[in-house]
Amino acid sequence: MCGAPKQGGGLAGIDLSTQTVIQGQVWHDGAPVAGAYVRLLDGTGEFTAEVVTSPEGEFRFFAAPGEWKVRTLAPVGKGERVVTAEVGLNETTIVIDRVRRRPPPVGGGGRRHSTPGGSRLGPASAGRGRSSG
Amino acid sequence: MSRTDVLVTADWAQENLGTPGLVFVEVDEDTSAYDGGHLEGAVKLDWKKDLQDPLRRDFVDKSAFEALLSSRGIGNDDTVVLYGGNNNWFAAYAYWYFKLYGHQDVKLIDGGRKKWELDGRPLSKDAVERPATQYTAQEPDLSIRAFRDEVVASIGSKNIIDVRSPDEFSGKILAPAHLPQEQAQKGGHVPTAQNIPWSKAANEDGTFKSDEELEKLYAEQGFDDSKATIAYCRIGERSSHTWFVLRELLGKNDVKNYDGSWVEYGSLVGVPIEK
Numbered sequence: 001m002c003g004a005p006k007q008g009g010g011l012a013g014i015d016l017s018t019q020t021v022i023q024g025q026v027w028h029d030g031a032p033v034a035g036a037y038v039r040l041l042d043g044t045g046e047f048t049a050e051v052v053t054s055p056e057g058e059f060r061f062f063a064a065p066g067e068w069k070v071r072t073l074a075p076v077g078k079g080e081r082v083v084t085a086e087v088g089l090n091e092t093t094i095v096i097d098r099v100r101r102r103p104p105p106v107g108g109g110g111r112r113h114s115t116p117g118g119s120r121l122g123p124a125s126a127g128r129g130r131s132s133g
Numbered sequence: 134m135s136r137t138d139v140l141v142t143a144d145w146a147q148e149n150l151g152t153p154g155l156v157f158v159e160v161d162e163d164t165s166a167y168d169g170g171h172l173e174g175a176v177k178l179d180w181k182k183d184l185q186d187p188l189r190r191d192f193v194d195k196s197a198f199e200a201l202l203s204s205r206g207i208g209n210d211d212t213v214v215l216y217g218g219n220n221n222w223f224a225a226y227a228y229w230y231f232k233l234y235g236h237q238d239v240k241l242i243d244g245g246r247k248k249w250e251l252d253g254r255p256l257s258k259d260a261v262e263r264p265a266t267q268y269t270a271q272e273p274d275l276s277i278r279a280f281r282d283e284v285v286a287s288i289g290s291k292n293i294i295d296v297r298s299p300d301e302f303s304g305k306i307l308a309p310a311h312l313p314q315e316q317a318q319k320g321g322h323v324p325t326a327q328n329i330p331w332s333k334a335a336n337e338d339g340t341f342k343s344d345e346e347l348e349k350l351y352a353e354q355g356f357d358d359s360k361a362t363i364a365y366c367r368i369g370e371r372s373s374h375t376w377f378v379l380r381e382l383l384g385k386n387d388v389k390n391y392d393g394s395w396v397e398y399g400s401l402v403g404v405p406i407e408k
Contacts, residue, residue, distance in 0.1 A: 019313060037247060040310050047332030048298045049310035050220070052166075061310040064300065073337060075253055
């Protein structure tokens with residue numbers, strides 16, 4: 001019944017002749033951002049879905065043809081991108097610009113590209129797109 | 134009942150981790166988030182495995198709910214503090230579910246897991262074990278749960294709130310866009326339903342908007358305070374979020390969650406649909 005799709009991974013089993021897939025990665029400071037929240041907004045700016053990026057910073061949505069906005073929110077900052085999607089695969093990258101932040105505490109480790117909980121998932125598993133909605 | 138009775142801040146939660154009499158419970162559909170790090174001492178509930186009947190589409194029954202809570206070490210007198218991912222969708226569902234089975238003191242952590250993570254608050258991977266209890270549930274309180282016949286009978290008379298995204302309401306897509314769009318049910322919505330997406334009630338970090346903002350939102354969308362209300366979505370968890378807002382935060386009377394929601398309604402033979 002309701003799959004809880006993992007973020008990232010192959011497209012096997014997804015019918016790209018009917019599905020409108022919007023997928024990509026979130027980047028910051030030259031590296032992918034794991035554990036970033038990525039939401040898909042419709043043409044009016046209304047929330048449609050939200051996922052959490054995989055350890056490789058990947059996200060994936062199943063939408064419909066048209067104009068969408070992909071917005072990310074992470075401890076390192078925010079970014080967004082407008083995507084005009086068609087049936088099939090639509091790929092995009094969202095870059096979170098550098099923002100001035102307080103330096104990490106001495107000896108504390110910056111944890112720039114991880115979630116606050118550290119690497120919660122092993123390299124074999126992907127991020128969380130967990131819900132049936 | 135006021136906001137502070139049913140909603141706690143992440144700060145409050147962090148200060149009260151480990152307080153006797155409080156049980157923190159993370160609720161998700163995919164518990165990989167919990168397994169990779171959770172609030173210190175929190176137990177987990179799996180939305181699908183723990184809270185849904187394994188065979189039929191329904192809740193677990195009273196005795197199964199009692200066995201579940203007993204095994205998790207939750208007592209009747211405990212204050213249950215719920216949180217989860219997906220902007221607290223499944224935690225709100227569990228809140229409604231705990232209320233349905235008559236648990237007295239239940240609270241949600243405002244912003245759930247998302248705000249906790251964005252704030253960089255600590256998560257633990259330690260296994261959590263609590264001594265088993267003898268939990269006793271009440272008979273289900275059906276004054277907060279709507280079934281399909283009541284929804285059909287309420288067309289044109291009650292507030293029917295469709296809390297899905299506008300594109301689901303219009304039938305352009307059939308599920309939230311993180312799921313493949315292949316579904317059996319028809320697209321569209323219950324005739325006379327108002328589309329007030331759950332997301333309008335939340336800030337971007339997953340916290341609820343203020344009472345004033347929420348009152349204004351529903352008033353502007355034509356919510357009629359003199360009528361009873363049924364909220365629905367696709368499978369009943371986003372509508373639990375709105376049920377929480379309307380009944381627990383704003384104190385509206387006679388608010389029900391239709392957990393059958395669009396997956397049921399959109400598959401019924403012969404019922405009216407608007408698109």
